[in-house]
Amino acid sequence: MNLIFLGAPGAGKGTQAEVVSDTLGIPQISTGNMLREAVKNGTEYGLKAKEAMDAGALVSDEIVIGILKDRIAQDDCQKGFILDGFPRTVPQAEALDAMGVKIDKVVEIFVPDDTIKKRVSGRRVCQGCGASYHVEYKPTKVEGVCDKCGDKTVVRKDDQPEVVLDRLATYHEKTAPLRDYYEKQGKLVTVEGQEEVADTSKLTLSAVGAV
Ligand code: ADP
Ligand code: ZN
Numbered sequence: 001m002n003l004i005f006l007g008a009p010g011a012g013k014g015t016q017a018e019v020v021s022d023t024l025g026i027p028q029i030s031t032g033n034m035l036r037e038a039v040k041n042g043t044e045y046g047l048k049a050k051e052a053m054d055a056g057a058l059v060s061d062e063i064v065i066g067i068l069k070d071r072i073a074q075d076d077c078q079k080g081f082i083l084d085g086f087p088r089t090v091p092q093a094e095a096l097d098a099m100g101v102k103i104d105k106v107v108e109i110f111v112p113d114d115t116i117k118k119r120v121s122g123r124r125v126c127q128g129c130g131a132s133y134h135v136e137y138k139p140t141k142v143e144g145v146c147d148k149c150g151d152k153t154v155v156r157k158d159d160q161p162e163v164v165l166d167r168l169a170t171y172h173e174k175t176a177p178l179r180d181y182y183e184k185q186g187k188l189v190t191v192e193g194q195e196e197v198a199d200t201s202k203l204t205l206s207a208v209g210a211v
Helices: 013-024 031-041 044-054 061-072 090-098 113-122 161-175 177-184 197-207
Strands: 002-006 028-030 081-084 105-110 123-126 132-134 188-192
Touching: 002 013, 002 177, 013 028, 013 081, 013 105, 013 197, 028 031, 028 061, 031 044, 031 061, 031 081, 044 061, 061 090, 090 177, 105 177, 105 197, 113 123, 113 161, 161 177, 177 188, 188 197
Parallel strands: 002 081, 002 105, 028 081, 105 188
Antiparallel strands: 123 132
C-alpha cells in the first residue's frame, strides 16, 4: 500500500504516519527528516535547503523530487511506503504521477490554524535521530532525552512562533491545493485531529483500512 499524509505543520501528520508505518510494517518517508539530516551533514543539497527551511519556506521542487525518487527506489519501499511531507506542491504531485507511482490513499490530518499555533511551541525533535515529540501530547519518558536513541531533544529552528506563521501561510498557498488534486482522483480521506493522539490514531488506522 502506498500512502500520502497531508497536513499543516504541527497537525500531527508525522505522528500518525509513524503509527501507520508501525502497524502496516511499511517505511515512513519524511522529506523533512531527510532534509534536516542533509543540513546536519552539510551535504550539497543540505546547504541549499537550509536557508529555505529556516525561513519557513519550501525547498525547491527539483531538490525534493530528486531525494524522494532515490529513496522510493530502495528495496524496503517495494512493498509499499508512507510519504510524510511529500508532495507539498502540485508540481511535486505531478512528478509522482509522472514517475508512475501508484498512490492508494491520501490522508489529510486536519487541525484548525488556531490549534496549530498553540501546539507547535511544545514540539521537540531529537538532534540525533530526528524523532519527534511534544511536551504535552507525546512526551519523552525522560524529559529532554530521546526515547529511541538517548540523544537530546531540542526545539526546531522553524518552530519559532514567527516562522510557524510563515509555514502556515506556505501550507495554505502551496500545499492545500493538493486536497483538490487528490479529491479529483478519489483518493482523499480527511481525519480530524483529536485532543488525544491515541484518538486520532484510531481514526487514522480505520481511514487506511488497517483495523
Ligand atoms: P512540518 O510538516 O512540521 O512543517 P517537515 O518536517 O515535514 O515539517 O518539513 C520541514 C521543512 O522541510 C519544511 O518547512 C520545508 O522547508 C522542508 N520540506 C519538507 N518536505 C518538503 C517538500 N516536499 N517540498 C519542499 N520543502 C519541503
Ligand atoms: Zn533520537
